[in-house]
Amino acid sequence: MRGTLTIAWKDFKSLVNSPLFFFLAGACCAIWSLNFLNLLGDFAQRQMFGAESSIHFTVFLSHLSTVNIILLFAIPALTMKLLAEEKKMRTYDLLLTAPITATDIVMGKFLAGYGAALLLLTISFLYPLATSLVSDFHFGPLLTSYFGLSLLLAIYVSVGLFSSSLTQSVMFSVILGVIFILGLWFMSQGINVSDNPTVQTLMQHISLGEQFSGFIRGSLRVSSVVFFVSTAVLFVFLTQRVVESSRWR
Amino acid sequence: MIEVQSLSKNYGDRPAVKNISFKVNKGEVVGFLGPNGAGKTTTMKIITGFMAPSQGEVRVAGFDVFENPLEVKSRIGYLPETPPVYGDMSVEDYLFFVARLRKVPGPQVATYVRDAIDKTNLGDVRKRMIQNLSKGFRQRVGLAQALVSKPEVLILDEPTVGLDPRQMAEIRQLIRQLRGHHTIVLSTHILPEVEASCQRVIIINQGQIVAEDSIEGLLRAQSASRRVDLRVKRPTAQLEAELKGLNGVLRVAAEANPGQYQLEIDNRDETVEQIAHRVVGGNMGLLQLHVQAMGLEDLFIHLVTSEHGGAQ
Ligand SMILES: Nc1ncnc2c1ncn2[C@@H]1O[C@H](COP(=O)(O)OP(=O)(O)O)[C@@H](O)[C@H]1O
Numbered sequence: 054m055r056g057t058l059t060i061a062w063k064d065f066k067s068l069v070n071s072p073l074f075f076f077l078a079g080a081c082c083a084i085w086s087l088n089f090l091n092l093l094g095d096f097a098q099r100q101m102f103g104a105e106s107s108i109h110f111t112v113f114l115s116h117l118s119t120v121n122i123i124l125l126f127a128i129p130a131l132t133m134k135l136l137a138e139e140k141k142m143r144t145y146d147l148l149l150t151a152p153i154t155a156t157d158i159v160m161g162k163f164l165a166g167y168g169a170a171l172l173l174l175t176i177s178f179l180y181p182l183a184t185s186l187v188s189d190f191h192f193g194p195l196l197t198s199y200f201g202l203s204l205l206l207a208i209y210v211s212v213g214l215f216s217s218s219l220t221q222s223v224m225f226s227v228i229l230g231v232i233f234i235l236g237l238w239f240m241s242q243g244i245n246v247s248d249n250p251t252v253q254t255l256m257q258h259i260s261l262g263e264q265f266s267g268f269i270r271g272s273l274r275v276s277s278v279v280f281f282v283s284t285a286v287l288f289v290f291l292t293q294r295v296v297e298s299s300r301w302r
Numbered sequence: 303m304i305e306v307q308s309l310s311k312n313y314g315d316r317p318a319v320k321n322i323s324f325k326v327n328k329g330e331v332v333g334f335l336g337p338n339g340a341g342k343t344t345t346m347k348i349i350t351g352f353m354a355p356s357q358g359e360v361r362v363a364g365f366d367v368f369e370n371p372l373e374v375k376s377r378i379g380y381l382p383e384t385p386p387v388y389g390d391m392s393v394e395d396y397l398f399f400v401a402r403l404r405k406v407p408g409p410q411v412a413t414y415v416r417d418a419i420d421k422t423n424l425g426d427v428r429k430r431m432i433q434n435l436s437k438g439f440r441q442r443v444g445l446a447q448a449l450v451s452k453p454e455v456l457i458l459d460e461p462t463v464g465l466d467p468r469q470m471a472e473i474r475q476l477i478r479q480l481r482g483h484h485t486i487v488l489s490t491h492i493l494p495e496v497e498a499s500c501q502r503v504i505i506i507n508q509g510q511i512v513a514e515d516s517i518e519g520l521l522r523a524q525s526a527s528r529r530v531d532l533r534v535k536r537p538t539a540q541l542e543a544e545l546k547g548l549n550g551v552l553r554v555a556a557e558a559n560p561g562q563y564q565l566e567i568d569n570r571d572e573t574v575e576q577i578a579h580r581v582v583g584g585n586m587g588l589l590q591l592h593v594q595a596m597g598l599e600d601l602f603i604h605l606v607t608s609e610h611g612g613a614q
């Protein structure tokens with residue numbers, strides 16, 4: 054446990070102090086600001102013409118979708134170094150010969166990456182939060198959406214970490230990470246390949262989009278939470294197996 | 303303290319270490335000597351629990367590396383071939399990190415880090431980023447990292463490789479100061495390192511132990527023979543065979559220069575006398591006859607070249 058926290062804290066600090074993090078945070082800010090102002094402008098115009106619409110399903114939903122798309126690429130870039138760099142710089146030797154377990158190492162790395170990812174998510178939350186100063190709306194669906202997004206990020210981080218454990222090259226790690234995450238998103242496309250209703254239901258259940266839509270509508274489904282958490286745990290577990298198995302080569 | 307039993311390691315189907323066994327007692331400083339590719343790093347990685355062996359077992363302080371890896375790892379400080387340092391950390395932050403990673407109790411961490419910095423003379427650069435340090439300093443940070451948790455055992459893999467002579471001397475001095483506080487195993491492919499730092503030496507070649515003794519013991523065993531450098535002006539074709547035939551001459555090697563030979567002989571004066579007699583009597587023009595005791599260098603070359611069909 055102490056090993057986990059030691060690694061988590063050290064890696065979190067070096068992650069958020071890295072030029073890469075500043076670059077990512079800056080890029081996120083720029084894109085989200087432009088996008089959000091645009092959305093808000095459109096919304097205000099429609100309101101002026103008397104159209105009745107909810108700010109949540111227009112402005113916030115679009116914002117969330119942009120946030121998700123950007124983070125989908127940013128998170129693997131954030132996590133790329135976590136294990137790949139240790140292997141390349143031979144600091145892996147230090148971790149693997151310290152009196153800690155592979156689980157300590159992987160959990161520490163996960164927490165560091167997740168912490169940094171949540172910082173980026175917090176930045177994106179500032180936009181709707183600022184809107185609340187000038188407009189009245191129900192916070193409920195916004196909060197469940199962000200809760201859902203934070204679970205989604207746990208998946209992105211664990212998948213990114215897993216990709217990082219497979220290679221010494223950070224470039225390859227990012228590419229793998231993005232491919233895996235896109236794979237998870239598009240897995241539900243398989244829905245059409247079979248007419249079998251059980252297969253269709255199954256595909257619906259393992260689809261990120263399907264599970265995520267509940268959070269956006271403002272409902273907290275236990276099954277969705279369980280699905281997200283267990284997917285993240287699965288990839289952390291796979292990473293742990295990869296780290297553990299490095300001894301046997 | 304360290305017991306290695308019938309240890310083997312194959313990379314794929316290529317053997318790197320073949321069935322080696324040795325023991326290191328508490329407080330000893332043991333040199334692990336062998337040419338590049340002999341299997342030193344592989345053996346050390348197995349002892350530290352970084353890698354699993356293909357066969358055999360390793361015990362440290364009575365704990366099996368694979369049944370109780372955490373017990374073993376908490377007793378070992380390890381300096382790999384490349385110092386495992388993070389360039390983006392300061393020396394001090396890095397040592398704090400390693401101390402915590404190695405389970406130094408919270409309240410003692412600061413003291414342990416200070417001691418490690420003092421022992422390795424890193425006081426002046428404690429706040430500097432590691433990536434801005436010279437290779438010699440980086441190696442010292444690597445050493446500080448290995449001893450920051452005050453482990454019973456230190457495993458140092460080629461601690462002076464790639465350093466300039468002055469930095470080398472500094473690191474050797476440091477290692478000598480650590481004697482008595484830790485059980486130390488250090489690997490090297492250069493002989494002076496062993497003579498400078500170790501009490502006992504294990505010579506390994508092509509994955510096998512070819513000799514194991516105290517340095518005095520090895521020299522004593524070697525003093526049964528001596529080396530002779532011989533140079534004559536007009537060598538005859540059969541001189542080499544004649545020298546070989548002399549009583550007490552163990553080995554004759556003709557050197558590239560015509561007329562120059564290197565001989566290994568026993569330590570009787572009569573043998574030298576006979577050689578001189580043969581050369582002078584044959585009117586070959588004796589230019590040089592130099593007799594000297596065999597050093598460790600000769601022994602090392604002898605062991606790694608003759609017994610196992612030549613090293614790379
Ligand atoms: N990861 C590896 N994969 C394949 N072969 C290796 C690996 N590491 C070392 N070897 C081989 O094993 C042998 C022993 O290597 P090593 O233990 O590094 O020797 P040393 O440290 O004595 O120079 C060498 O022939 C080397 O090429």
Ligand SMILES: [Mg+2]
Nearest residue numbers: 342343344383
């Ligand atoms: Mg080596």
